[in-house]
Structures are given as C-alpha cells and as structure tokens.
Amino acid sequence: MSLLEIEDLEVHFPIRRGILLERTVGRVRAVDGVSLSVAAGTTYGLVGESGCGKTTLGRAVLRLVDVTAGQVRLGGVDLAGLGAEELRRSRRRVQMVFQDPLGSLDPRQNVESLLMEGLEVHGLGAGRAERRARVADALEAVGLSARALPRYPHEFSGGQRQRIGIARALVLAPDLIVCDEPVSALDVSIQAQVLNLLEELQRERGLAYLVIAHDLAVVRHVSDTVGVMYLGALVEEAPGAGLYAGPLHPYTRSLISAVPVPDPAVEDGRRRILLQGDLPSPADPPPGCRFHTRCPWRQEERCATDRPELRTVAEGHKVACHYAESIAAGEIRPNPPG
Amino acid sequence: MTRSPLLDVDELSVAFTRRRRRDVQAVDRISFSLREGRITGLVGESGCGKSVTSLALMGLLPARGVRVGGTARFRLGGGDEVDLLALPAARLRDLRGSEIAMVFQDPLSSLNPVVPIGRQVAEVLTRHRGLKGAAARGQAAELLARVGIPDPGRRLREYPHELSGGMRQRALIAMAVACRPRLLIADEPTTALDVTIQAQILELLAGLVAEEGTALLMITHDLGVVAGLCDEINVLYSGRTVEGAARHELFAAPTHPYTAGLLGSIPRLDAPRDEPLTPIRGTVDDAIGWDDGCAFAPRCDRFAEDCLGGPPPMRERRAGHRFRCLHPTEPAPGEESEGR
Numbered sequence: 131m132s133l134l135e136i137e138d139l140e141v142h143f144p145i146r147r148g149i150l151l152e153r154t155v156g157r158v159r160a161v162d163g164v165s166l167s168v169a170a171g172t173t174y175g176l177v178g179e180s181g182c183g184k185t186t187l188g189r190a191v192l193r194l195v196d197v198t199a200g201q202v203r204l205g206g207v208d209l210a211g212l213g214a215e216e217l218r219r220s221r222r223r224v225q226m227v228f229q230d231p232l233g234s235l236d237p238r239q240n241v242e243s244l245l246m247e248g249l250e251v252h253g254l255g256a257g258r259a260e261r262r263a264r265v266a267d268a269l270e271a272v273g274l275s276a277r278a279l280p281r282y283p284h285e286f287s288g289g290q291r292q293r294i295g296i297a298r299a300l301v302l303a304p305d306l307i308v309c310d311e312p313v314s315a316l317d318v319s320i321q322a323q324v325l326n327l328l329e330e331l332q333r334e335r336g337l338a339y340l341v342i343a344h345d346l347a348v349v350r351h352v353s354d355t356v357g358v359m360y361l362g363a364l365v366e367e368a369p370g371a372g373l374y375a376g377p378l379h380p381y382t383r384s385l386i387s388a389v390p391v392p393d394p395a396v397e398d399g400r401r402r403i404l405l406q407g408d409l410p411s412p413a414d415p416p417p418g419c420r421f422h423t424r425c426p427w428r429q430e431e432r433c434a435t436d437r438p439e440l441r442t443v444a445e446g447h448k449v450a451c452h453y454a455e456s457i458a459a460g461e462i463r464p465n466p467p468g
Numbered sequence: 469m470t471r472s473p474l475l476d477v478d479e480l481s482v483a484f485t486r487r488r489r490r491d492v493q494a495v496d497r498i499s500f501s502l503r504e505g506r507i508t509g510l511v512g513e514s515g516c517g518k519s520v521t522s523l524a525l526m527g528l529l530p531a532r533g534v535r536v537g538g539t540a541r542f543r544l545g546g547g548d549e550v551d552l553l554a555l556p557a558a559r560l561r562d563l564r565g566s567e568i569a570m571v572f573q574d575p576l577s578s579l580n581p582v583v584p585i586g587r588q589v590a591e592v593l594t595r596h597r598g599l600k601g602a603a604a605r606g607q608a609a610e611l612l613a614r615v616g617i618p619d620p621g622r623r624l625r626e627y628p629h630e631l632s633g634g635m636r637q638r639a640l641i642a643m644a645v646a647c648r649p650r651l652l653i654a655d656e657p658t659t660a661l662d663v664t665i666q667a668q669i670l671e672l673l674a675g676l677v678a679e680e681g682t683a684l685l686m687i688t689h690d691l692g693v694v695a696g697l698c699d700e701i702n703v704l705y706s707g708r709t710v711e712g713a714a715r716h717e718l719f720a721a722p723t724h725p726y727t728a729g730l731l732g733s734i735p736r737l738d739a740p741r742d743e744p745l746t747p748i749r750g751t752v753d754d755a756i757g758w759d760d761g762c763a764f765a766p767r768c769d770r771f772a773e774d775c776l777g778g779p780p781p782m783r784e785r786r787a788g789h790r791f792r793c794l795h796p797t798e799p800a801p802g803e804e805s806e807g808r
Contacts, residue, residue: 179662180633287751317513318689322733322747344662351735351745374737388667389737390692394715396738397696404671405664407618408632 131206132167133338134191134224134306139164139200141186145413158413160186162362163200165440168355170305173332173339175353175370177346177385181409183362184342188308191340192224193217204306222252225299229311231291235283241294242279245269248302268301271334272327289320293327300331306338313348325352346389350374355446358382361420362412364440367448378449378458380427403464419452426464427457473501474543474683475525475651480553481537482517482524494520496707496758497538500700502651502683507674509686509698513730515752516704518687522653525552525685526570527560542568545650566596569644573656575636579628585612585639586624592646611642615672634665638672645676652676655687670697691730695719703727706755706763709782713789723791723798726764762793770795 141161146152161183168174178184189195191202193209202209204220212220228234235244245265248254255261266276272293283291292312299307312328313321329352331337343349350356353370358381366379377383384403391397405424410416416423422433432452440450456462482495495517502508510518523529524536540552545567552560552568564570572578580588589611590604599607605624612620615638628636637657644652654673658666674697677684686698694701695715702712703724711724722728732746750767757763761776768775774794782792 179664287753289751317752318691318730319513319733319748320751322735322745323749325735326745326747346663347735347737350737371740384664386737388664390666390690390696391736391738392691392695392719392731392734393736393738394695394719400696402667402671404668408634408665 133170133205134168134340135201135203135206136167136187136191137165137201137203139187139190139202140198141183141190141195142198156413159362159415160412161190162412162415164359164362164364165200166357166364166367168306168338168340170338171332171336172354173341173352175341175343175349175356176359177343177349177356178359179344179385179409181361181412182359183412184359185310187359188226188310188340188342191306191308192221192226219252222248222254222302223305225302225304225307227292227295227299227307227309227312230315231288231295232283234295235291235298237283240280240282241269241274244283244294245298245301248298252302254302264301265297268297271300271331272297287320288316289323292316292324296324296327296331300335303335304337306340308340308342310342311344312341314343314345321348328352346385358385361410361415363420363450364448365421365450367440367446369446372447376447376458378443378447378454379421379451380425380457381421384426419450427453427462428465429453429462471503472543473503475502475552475685476541477501477521477525477538478541479538480521480524480540481535482520482529483535483537485533485535491535493707493757495524498702498704498707498709499538500702500709500712502685504650504683505677505681506700507677507684507686507698509688509694509701510704511688511691511694511701512704513689513752515706517707518689518704519655521704522570522655522685522687526564526568526653527552527555527557542651562596565592565649566647567649568651568653569647569649571637571640571644571652571654571657573659575633575640575660576628578640579636581628584625584627585631589624589639589643589646592643596647607646608642611646612639615639615642615645616668617642633661634668637661637665637669641669641672641676645680645682648680649682651683651685653685653687656689657686658693659688659690666693673697691734703730706752706758708758708763708792709790710764710793711789711791713785717786717789721785721789721798723785723789723796724764724793725768725770725795725797728797729767729769770797 139161140163142157142159144154145156147155176184190197197210246261249261255264274293313324341352350370356368356370356373357364358366360381366382377386384405387403407424410423418434418436419438422428438450438452440448442448453462478499479497480495481497484492512518525540536553541549542552543549586608589608593599593604593607609620609624612623617623617638658669676682698715700714701718702709705726711727722731729748748767754766755763758779762780765771765775772795780792780794782790784790
C-alpha cells in the first residue's frame with residue numbers, strides 16, 4: 131500500500147448564473163478522473179499547463195477543496211469520509227508548500243510565531259521548551275539560523291521566504307508535502323538551492339513529495355515518477371528518467387519539444403512540435419480524447435469519440451492514447467499543421 | 469555585415485536618486501549594439517538592470533528622480549543618426565510605435581481592458597500612418613492574421629479579457645509590428661505564458677526578424693530561451709555586463725563564474741536525472757558596489773583578494789567574446805590556467 135492513493139478523483143466546480151436564484155448552468159471539470167499513488171519517501175511530479183487541474187488536485191489531497199467523486203486515501207484512510215476533527219488531525223501528516231512565499235506567510239507574524247502555530251494547533255511537543263526545540267530544528271534543517279526567529283516575512287529574500295514556508299511544513303513532521311510550484315517565483319540561482327534542499331530533506335527524513343509544477347525540467351529533476359496532466363486528466367505517467375527518452379503521448383511529446391534547453395548545440399538540432407490553438411475550456415471538454423482538437427497525430431477513428439483509458443504499456447509507464455504504439459513505431463505520421 | 473549598427477548603446481547608465489540616501493545604480497555603463505535581422509539577448513536575474521535598460525532606451529522612465537547617462541545612437545530610416553537618450557519627448561513619441569516598438573511581459577496589463585483589440589491595433593496605425601476607419605480596421609485584421617490569430621474579423625471586436633494569454637501576447641505583437649518597426653524590444657515576452665504557447669510566440673518573433681529584417685532586443689531571465697533564439701547574448705549582473713558573446717561561444721565556453729554558475733543551476737531536460745544542481749550561493753542582495761570591486765565577488769567560488777581592488781576591467785577572450793573577471797572559469801587563449 132502506498133502512502134497516498136488517489137483513485138478516480140473528480141473535482142468539479144459549479145458555474146452559477148443569476149443573482150437571487152443561483153442556477154447551476156454548468157460544471158468546470160477541473161479534475162476529471164485521476165488515479166495515482168505516491169509511495170513513502172518518494173517524489174511524484176505532476177506537470178501540466180495552466181488550467182490542467184494540477185493545483186486543484188494538490189488542494190484536493192489536503193481536502194482544501196471538496197471532492198466530487200473518487201477517493202483520496204492517506205495510509206489507507208479515505209480523507210473524504212473523515213469528520214472535521216479527524217480531518218484536522220490527519221492534516222498534520224500532509225503539509226503544503228505554496229508558490230508565492232510572501233502570499234502564504236502572514237506578514238504580521240514573525241517566524242517563531244509562524245512555526246509555533248502548527249505545533250500548538252496540533253498539540254505537538256510537551257511544553258514550550260520542546261516546541262522551541264522543534265522549531266529550531268526545522269529552521270536549521272532549511273539552512274536558517276535562530277536569528278530568523280524574531281523577524282518578519284518581509285525582511286527576507288524570496289528564497290529565504292520559501293525556506294520558511296518549507297520549515298513551517300517540516301516542523302509538524304509530516305509524511306507527505308504537497309509542493310505547488312515551489313520554485314517558479316524564484317530566480318534560477320535560488321531555484322537550484324531550494325530544489326537541492328528539498329532533495330536533502332527527503333534523504334534525511336524519508337519525506338514523500340507531490341511536486342506540482344509547470345516546468346517539466348524542474349519536475350523531472352526532482353521526481354521518481356512524473357505524471358503529465360492535460361485538461362483534468364493524466365495522459366501519461368512514467369519514471370522521471372525515462373520520460374525524456376521515450377515519451378509516448380502526443381501531448382507529452384509536444385511539451386518536451388517546447389521546453390527550451392540551455393545549450394545551442396542541442397537547440398539547433400531539435401524540432402519543435404507546435405500545437406495549434408489554445409487549451410479548450412474545462413467547462414466544455416471535447417468528447418473522446420481531450421487532446422484530439424490539438425493533436426498532430428489525430429486519427430479519423432476513435433480519437434474524437436472514445437475517451438482513451440490510462441493503460442500500462444511498459445513497467446511503470448502508462449499512457450492514455452489509442453495509437454501510442456503506432457506513433458512510437460512511426461507508423462502514424464503527424465498531420466501537417468493547419 | 470559592414471553597415472553600422474542600427475542601435476549602438478554606449479555606456480548607458482541609469483541611477484535612481486533618493487533623498488538623503490545613496491543613489492541606486494540600476495544600470496552601470498552597459499554597452500552593446502543591435503543589427504538588422506539579428507537577435508540580441510540581455511540575460512540576468514531580478515535586479516540586474518535588464519528591464520531598466522529597455523525602459524531607458526524607450527524613454528519610458530519617469531522624468532524625476534532618475535539620472536540617465538551615456539548614449540544610444542539609433543540610425544533612422546532616412547539614414548540620419550539620433551541619440552535616443554537625448555531626443556526631445558515629442559520626437560521620441562513619433563519614433564515609438566513606428567521605428568521602435570516594444571512588447572512587454574504581461575499582455576493583460578499592457579492592453580487597455582475597456583477598448584476592443586481592433587481599436588487598439590488601429591490606434592497605432594492612425595497615430596503613425598494616418599490610416600482611418602475601414603482602412604485602419606482592414607489593416608488591423610491583416611496584422612492579427614499575420615501574428616497567427618484565427619478569425620481576426622471576430623477577434624477585432626473582442627476585449628482583452630476574452631482572449632487567452634497567448635492570443636493577447638499575439639495581439640500585443642501585432643500592435644508592436646503594425647508600422648514595421650526596425651527595432652523591436654521584447655521584455656520577457658513569454659514569461660507569463662505556458663511552455664507550448666511560449667514555443668509558438670518565439671517562433672513568431674524569430675519569423676518576423678527573418679522576414680522583415682527587424683533588429684530584436686530580447687530581454688529574459690531564461691537561458692534556455694536565448695540558447696535557441698539569440699545571435700548574441702549579454703549576461704548582466706548587478707547593472708553591468710559581465711559577459712557577452714555569440715550564442716554558441718557563450719554556452720560552449722562560459723567564462724565569467726556567474727554565467728557558469730547560472731548554467732549549473734538550471735535543471736536540464738536532457739541531462740541524466742541524478743546529475744546534481746550546483747547552485748550559486750547567497751542572493752543578488754549580497755552584491756557589492758562595482759566601485760569597490762566585482763559585484764559578484766561575495767557569491768563567487770573563485771574569489772580572491774584582488775577581486776575587491778576596484779571594478780574588474782572588461783577583457784576579451786577572443787574576438788567578440790568579452791568578460792569582466794580577474795579569475796575566469798575558462799582561461800583566455802594564451803593565458804595559463806590558474807590551477808584552482
């Protein structure tokens with residue numbers, strides 16, 4: 131049994147119209163049938179573009195949004211079935227690190243108060259002295275000294291703030307940390323510091339991560355398993371190492387081809403698979419394969435009518451495409467754009 | 469090319485003055501030149517001065533509290549040269565949008581939210597080319613089609629919020645290229661966009677440069693973007709150019725420790741997964757003033773005492789490859805490795 135198991139998760143948001151009598155006129159299918167699991171001590175990276183539902187999925191893991199259908203099981207217990215008090219207790223085990231450290235740290239609380247709050251809420255640590263020791267330990271683990279304790283978030287740089295956000299999660303000794311775009315607000319030289327820190331903490335403390343990000347290079351660097359999301363569903367799941375070498379889903383292929391590599395020698399030899407148009411609306415997803423409206427390998431049969439299941443094609447490698455094997459074998463050529 | 473550069477920036481400086489406090493030297497004697505049909509990149513992290521450089525060239529900095537120095541000689545369509553930094557505001561307004569245009573990072577805040585896209589594009593044509601009514605609208609629709617906006621007739625009547633991020637950026641580029649400018653400045657044009665949309669926009673910009681012979685100044689923090697796009701790249705740190713070279717040369721032989729450090733910090737999609745990142749320690753806030761020595765010294769692994777003996781001079785590694793460092797990571801040809 132994995133630490134975190136997500137099964138057929140659906141999170142839909144109602145679209146309401148009218149002022150007095152709010153009628154529900156449609157539903158945004160932010161997450162529409164996702165299953166994945168994260169084993170203890172490993173990292174699952176979820177990558178996708180804006181609007182693909184990756185952030186909503188991350189929030190559903192902490193039950194910060196209501197789950198429409200499906201299950202989120204932490205250590206075998208379905209979070210959706212928990213009452214308020216049990217849910218609160220289970221949240222100690224799952225913590226979150228947000229994209230914008232300034233927006234997720236209360237500007238009027240100093241670092242000590244920010245880190246103590248969680249311990250007090252969860253009644254951890256016997257007495258103030260032990261709590262302080264835990265706070266000091268978490269701060270040290272993220273590379274900050276005790277001098278940071280009386281200071282306020284605005285006194286820190288972006289990278290340091292993200293370290294405080296990580297320390298806040300760490301102090302509760304969680305099993306899993308959901309990191310939603312943990313480095314995208316940071317400069318590249320600082321990004322690397324934070325990514326290395328996350329890896330180091332995992333090695334030392336056996337943490338599991340669900341890393342959610344739009345940057346495929348970042349996700350692949352930190353993840354044991356990478357899941358690619360498109361319009362509310364997983365289209366491919368593969369070991370981090372194998373994804374660049376052998377992507378199977380057309381969307382993954384175009385995503386990989388679009389990520390710039392900081393090396394002109396590589397860039398000159400690459401061929402971009404340019405997608406046509408924009409992401410369709412998740413309130414009105416296309417029938418059949420959700421990617422078929424933009425897919426360069428689209429076929430006349432099945433693509434527009436049958437929704438492909440995520441199926442296992444090799445050890446640890448899953449793909450949701452009717453024609454993945456034929457495309458990989460070169461039997462189906464991409465259609466000319468236009 | 470034997471022709472003189474289209475824009476020759478010489479020792480551009482921008483300082484923000486503060487009451488009773490030391491000035492902030494945002495840009496400190498930066499020099500570079502742009503040529504027609506070429507793409508030049510300014511790369512650096514937050515606070516390096518790359519955006520202030522573009523605003524200074526466009527004359528968009530506030531008049532008060534700012535001190536601008538140096539020259540930026542621009543060759544006009546008629547062959548005359550003007551200094552953009554010394555031009556009267558009215559002359560500059562005539563140039564902006566016609567000969568020089570700019571694309572910003574966030575298309576939503578660069579577009580007027582209460583005016584339809586079509587009228588905003590037509591406005592440029594009216595202001596600079598005197599086109600009116602149906603002629604301006606027709607031209608605007610052609611421009612939208614040119615930048616890859618499907619169904620331009622309908623899009624003309626839409627407001628910015630009705631367009632996706634990628635479409636808005638295309639509309640902004642349509643406005644920028646409406647009068648076929650000879651110089652286009654793009655400040656982080658793809659940073660707010662998804663990576664597949666970024667690929668579309670970069671392709672569009674590269675196509676415009678190739679077809680129209682526009683000179684493009686590309687300002688970005690993303691070394692991946694410049695690696696595939698730019699002919700020349702200048703790396704900025706704390707207001708100064710620390711290294712400048714042709715694209716292949718820069719990535720093959722990063723000579724300034726900061727450039728090398730940036731490259732070591734970026735996870736590469738094509739690298740083996742277990743290759744560790746080697747971050748640069750500290751933050752840009754640690755920078756010291758260039759007058760006291762190398763601004764990067766407090767974060768540099770190759771630091772030595774002489775790094776603090778005044779500003780390091782710009783040196784040349786080989787023709788066209790400049791760097792500002794006393795202890796470079798790659799020894800210049802003819803120089804012995806320092807064995808560290």
